[in-house]
Amino acid sequence: MAASTTNSTSSKDLSQLPDISFAFVEEFIRKHSQSSGKEQMTKGFKYYSEEYVHSVSVHPDETGCLVEGKCFRSQRKNESPHDVKIMINGGQIEYSFCTCTIGQSGYCGHVSALLYQLAHYKSMKMKLIQQILLKTSLPQTWHVPRGQKLHGEKADNIVVQGYDREDPQRATKGIKSTLYNPIPGNEAINLNDLLVQVKDMDILFDTVVTEHRTELVQTEFGKFPKGSILSYQQKMASDYLLNLMDNNSFPELPLKNVMINNFETVLMKDQLKKYDSLKVTRLESKEIEEGTRLQSNDPKWHKIRRDRITASHAGKIAKRRADGAKLAERLQSTRHVQTAAMKRGIECEVTAAQAYSKTGR
Template sequence: MAWTTSLDSLSAFTMMDVEKWADEGNRIPRSVLLKGYSNWIEGYITDIQVRRDEAGSVVRAKSFRSMRKNEPPYNLQIDFPSEGPFIGQSVCNCKAGQGHCNHQVGLLYTLAHLLKLQCKSVPPTISKTSLPQKWHVPPRTFGLTPKAINTMKISKLKPPTVCPPPKKYKRCDGILPNLYCPVPVPLPSDQFAKDLKSNLAAIGSNSQMYSLLLAAERHPVDKVATELGDVPLGSVLSYQALACPTSTTNVHHPPFPLPPQSCHYVTALTENESRFYSGMTVTLSDAETLEMETRGQSTNNTWHRV
């Protein structure tokens, strides 16, 4: 028969059978078994083909000598008789290729692995460029510990090679997007929730909203003041749109009497100049009223935009 990649003609055997054959019949050293196991794990065994004949099955393959793929690989061949010992004749063109080399053991481990997976044929060899990269993936044993979102820092995947030294962040504020309220009215208040619960109770509703309102009444949640109003503690707005604290200083000074000023001026103004300057006249009561109305305007965004 011709050479194929089908494994139907091979009898099932495991890695324990391979180690038992190596210990009892041939007394292969442990170092050779470990090297053969490494050849299987690292993918040195390639081009596996099987042929069925009258005496049993014959398997041939190739084994790379090292990680340098420019060297010619070794040619392997193992006979599996249908009756008699586990392995008949085995040949490898390496220096120790009389059935006791690590290349033969690597081929046996590979076949045992494929038979364990119940593969009907030898799977094709997948190139490294076709597989997902895994050298940047941290091992599962490292683990991930939970952290507060305010302590997280978003950075670039690969910073530029020529750049100033990174700044030292004394305090991290987390992610602060430019959130805005899409509705022109304030957020639903506690009174809105009470009215909704009473309306649902009046119609005998069994909706999930009614059960949530009852649960919220039995176990009230804390509220956090944000730029969009009071929101429940733990929501997204409670830590991404915190209300900026404003400090207001209320100083009540006693009235400061101005000294009497003379209202007689020597300069003679024209009629137009006299009308212009008379419109700029401010009395003491007008100045005090204007001062009281403009207190705290530095914290008003509208005043900054004017």
């Protein structure tokens, strides 16, 4: 593509950038890529999510703005990163360039990564690009992998799932531990309490009664002595909350439909067909609720939400006054974005649930 000159004045101000969504990025890649664009989108989103993109700056001019950035190399991270440039004018990309071999054409994974980074800035309504501290002011990071981290899990929480090359998004049932199968009934009898009652009796039990009380810990099967096999193999999970001891199962939802529908309209044939495809019966809603109680930890939960407008987006739709085309494109994006604030919220879900179970508010 044609070369571009860089304005000497650069800034971190994002107000010069037009609104860029993830759907816009994917459409741009599909339209200009020589292939289907799937490889550029996959690599670009990987580089963006693993923070390969850095040193982003904006150069405004009379016709638009030039965005420059750097992207680490995927294979040789110890070498100098690639330089990426994108010229944006009137909401359209006029010029894109990368110093890698494929980037000479203007369409590569590094260009896609910078576009995804810009879309993230606009979706978060950021005014300025975050200031990057000098390397000398930060701990060394060359020995820290940039990919996703692996950590230990309890054997009961491990799920072994297969992989379908033809349909990678298809959720498989998987194999997991079925050890936890509690039987309703009274907890195990505390032998020490019974022996204390007959302590003063002149029987042989007196020889085994001791003043020492073994510390009991809570397990999935009730309280058991600390140090026993059940105490460390069947610990209570941090997200396990049980306030109603008399109920052995969740109630069937929805309990009662109290919503009154006052909206009436006549749909076109295509609209009616689409609307009918989204409806679910009461039995189906019950099965969906029972099968997705683990929420984000369950692949089925992600699969069901992928093509549906959930409650988290209902407010945006109700408040929308402008044309809904751009909002529809943003809602139909197949990319999953997890910001630092979202990640922190997921980590604190257990704490919030425990506080709510105690106070009820």
